[in-house]
Amino acid sequence: MAKPVLRFRPRAKAWSPIAVVLTMTVGMMAVVGLFHFIIRIATA
Amino acid sequence: MTINGWIQILVFCAIVVALVKPLGWYMARVFNGEHTFLSPILRPIETVLYKLSGTSEREEQHWLTYTLAMLAFNLLGFLALYALQRFQAVLPYNPMGMGAVAPDLAFNTAASFMTNTNWQNYGGESTMSYLVQMAGLTVQNFVSAATGIALAVALIRGFSRASAKSVGNFWADMTRATLYVLLPLCVMLTLVYVARGVPQTLSAYIDATTLEGARQTIAVGPVASQLAIKMLGTNGGGFFNANSAHHFENPDALVNLIQMVSIFAIGAALTNVFGRMVGDQRQGWAILGAMGVIFIVGVAVAYWAEAAGNPLVHALGVDGGNMEGKEVRFGTAMSALFAVITTAASCGAVNAMHSSFMPLGGLIPLINMELGEIVVGGVGAGLYGMLLFVVLTMFVAGLMVGRTPEYLGKKIEAKEVKMAILAILCLPLAMLGFTALAVVLPTGLASIGNPGPHGFSEMLYAYVSGAANNGSAFGSLSGNTLWYNLTIGAAMLMGRFFVIVPAMAIAGSMAAKKTVPVSAGTFPTHGGLFVGLLVGVILIVGGLTFFPALALGPIVEHLSMIAGQTFSVGG
Numbered sequence: 001m002a003k004p005v006l007r008f009r010p011r012a013k014a015w016s017p018i019a020v021v022l023t024m025t026v027g028m029m030a031v032v033g034l035f036h037f038i039i040r041i042a043t044a
Numbered sequence: 045m046t047i048n049g050w051i052q053i054l055v056f057c058a059i060v061v062a063l064v065k066p067l068g069w070y071m072a073r074v075f076n077g078e079h080t081f082l083s084p085i086l087r088p089i090e091t092v093l094y095k096l097s098g099t100s101e102r103e104e105q106h107w108l109t110y111t112l113a114m115l116a117f118n119l120l121g122f123l124a125l126y127a128l129q130r131f132q133a134v135l136p137y138n139p140m141g142m143g144a145v146a147p148d149l150a151f152n153t154a155a156s157f158m159t160n161t162n163w164q165n166y167g168g169e170s171t172m173s174y175l176v177q178m179a180g181l182t183v184q185n186f187v188s189a190a191t192g193i194a195l196a197v198a199l200i201r202g203f204s205r206a207s208a209k210s211v212g213n214f215w216a217d218m219t220r221a222t223l224y225v226l227l228p229l230c231v232m233l234t235l236v237y238v239a240r241g242v243p244q245t246l247s248a249y250i251d252a253t254t255l256e257g258a259r260q261t262i263a264v265g266p267v268a269s270q271l272a273i274k275m276l277g278t279n280g281g282g283f284f285n286a287n288s289a290h291h292f293e294n295p296d297a298l299v300n301l302i303q304m305v306s307i308f309a310i311g312a313a314l315t316n317v318f319g320r321m322v323g324d325q326r327q328g329w330a331i332l333g334a335m336g337v338i339f340i341v342g343v344a345v346a347y348w349a350e351a352a353g354n355p356l357v358h359a360l361g362v363d364g365g366n367m368e369g370k371e372v373r374f375g376t377a378m379s380a381l382f383a384v385i386t387t388a389a390s391c392g393a394v395n396a397m398h399s400s401f402m403p404l405g406g407l408i409p410l411i412n413m414e415l416g417e418i419v420v421g422g423v424g425a426g427l428y429g430m431l432l433f434v435v436l437t438m439f440v441a442g443l444m445v446g447r448t449p450e451y452l453g454k455k456i457e458a459k460e461v462k463m464a465i466l467a468i469l470c471l472p473l474a475m476l477g478f479t480a481l482a483v484v485l486p487t488g489l490a491s492i493g494n495p496g497p498h499g500f501s502e503m504l505y506a507y508v509s510g511a512a513n514n515g516s517a518f519g520s521l522s523g524n525t526l527w528y529n530l531t532i533g534a535a536m537l538m539g540r541f542f543v544i545v546p547a548m549a550i551a552g553s554m555a556a557k558k559t560v561p562v563s564a565g566t567f568p569t570h571g572g573l574f575v576g577l578l579v580g581v582i583l584i585v586g587g588l589t590f591f592p593a594l595a596l597g598p599i600v601e602h603l604s605m606i607a608g609q610t611f612s613v614g615g
Contacts, residue, residue: 017116019098020097020098020215021113021120022120023093023098024093024097024099024117024218025117025120025121027219028186028187029183031186031227032183034227035186035230035269036269039238039268039269042235043238
């Protein structure tokens with residue numbers, strides 16, 4: 001089992017926890033955008 | 045009640061049970077990080093997300109870090125959704141020129157969708173632009189559901205691991221829940237809905253001329269895509285104000301069946317994921333069995349009440365069941381079944397108006413939500429809610445025999461019991477506390493649509509629905525006021541996070557424990573005795589907590605109805 005850590009983002013020190021949250025939020029919006037894009041193509 | 049009605053109910057149950065093992069197998073592989081048939085397509089997207097955010101799926105998190113990551117992610121989602129609503133007038137994809145949403149309503153809506161509640165104090169087609177619907181509400185539909193699944197998986201790891209300091213990685217669990225579970229199923233469901241006639245368009249509303257020559261605006265939009273995640277993610281927020289009673293959002297009996305199955309599918313399958321991850325699938329079936337007992341009893345009572353109808357109406361020479369507030373294409377059986385499903389899970393979608401149910405028919409949705417929606421429940425939320433009751437049940441069982449309680453080889457000690465009680469007590473605090481305030485304040489009473497016990501039920505239902513993160517409305521309460529927007533918003537936040545944090549504390553505590561070998565004195569938790577005890581604890585805790593409030597609302601309304609007394613506006 002991997003070593004547990006008490007940090008959001010342990011590997012790249014330059015990124016802050018806020019950046020992880022921001023990136024993941026935008027990433028999830030992009031995934032939902034992908035969902036709508038797939039539906040748009042499929043129903044065109 | 046009819047044979048036909050019961051056959052439809054049993055068909056629904058059979059489909060859900062048939063889905064438990066295959067979907068549970070698939071999800072267990074997903075959350076164990078194993079290869080699935082969708083990995084060739086989705087793995088690159090997943091990897092890109094990890095790289096862009098700088099996180100790693102292999103870095104495990106302590107329960108506190110996991111919880112803080114979840115809280116930060118939800119806070120940002122809340123702020124983003126609030127901002128989208130406030131600025132929608134100047135943002136694109138707003139062909140109907142919707143204005144900015146009022147601050148208190150925007151707060152309520154943002155809290156509602158972020159907590160997977162989807163309580164709606166607005167009419168979707170008259171308030172929200174397409175951008176808000178798709179980039180705000182639908183995104184939260186996905187991520188709030190994914191958050192629930194991730195938390196349930198983290199809690200499962202707490203029970204399945206021994207002497208461990210970590211419960212998984214929130215970002216990996218949430219990403220996988222979205223990409224591998226919700227996204228593919230939603231694509232499939234959306235296409236089915238479109239094929240059945242549900243609209244999916246970004247065009248403006250349609251202006252039509254009726255046969256009488258009147259002008260009518262017909263609302264359309266990206267309905268099918270929102271419908272898919274609304275049910276699958278147990279969100280419940282409808283594109284239209286009438287929700288799944290609207291013919292565009294639920295056009296026929298087949299779509300109605302698919303919607304009901306999709307509400308239960310993931311929640312039921314998570315019990316199998318639990319069984320697989322703890323290494324004994326019987327444990328998952330036992331939990332599903334306890335859920336099934338409560339569910340079937342609820343369906344039977346609600347269906348009986350609605351099919352029996354109103355004796356005061358019968359006395360006027362009108363026979364039949366109670367069809368007020370119901371769609372003829374669904375009838376009493378499917379309306380009652382839908383109501384029980386949507387409140388057993390924390391969905392909140394409706395295909396009939398619950399306020400128009402018979403008093404005992406409306407009692408069942410209330411009880412389902414008051415118990416914390418642990419019958420399958422919201423995706424993830426149902427399982428972790430049920431596991432809190434399992435902790436309590438094992439504590440009670442331990443008291444009975446004078447032995448330290450154990451569950452799955454882990455000793456349940458004071459910390460776990462305290463956390464479980466804390467989580468279980470926060471719901472009645474929000475539900476009953478806010479209802480008590482609303483009852484004594486003029487601003488609370490001003491919104492009710494009916495006097496007497498029905499009016500009390502309207503207020504109770506609003507706070508129960510909010511705190512349980514259900515989101516269904518009783519129907520007669522005018523909720524879009526400053527008081528209700530703020531207090532129901534607060535109830536939703538309490539009901540979500542005051543349960544999650546203690547549940548995650550239990551996950552961390554259980555994960556750190558050593559496993560105790562099974563002995564002759566170990567209480568088996570995969571049999572009928574355990575199921576019976578679990579159901580008993582749930583009903584006794586719920587009964588003791590909520591019976592007085594229920595007696596003031598639907599129960600006294602039922603007794604009054606038998607005595608010939610009704611409560612209506614001006615009557």
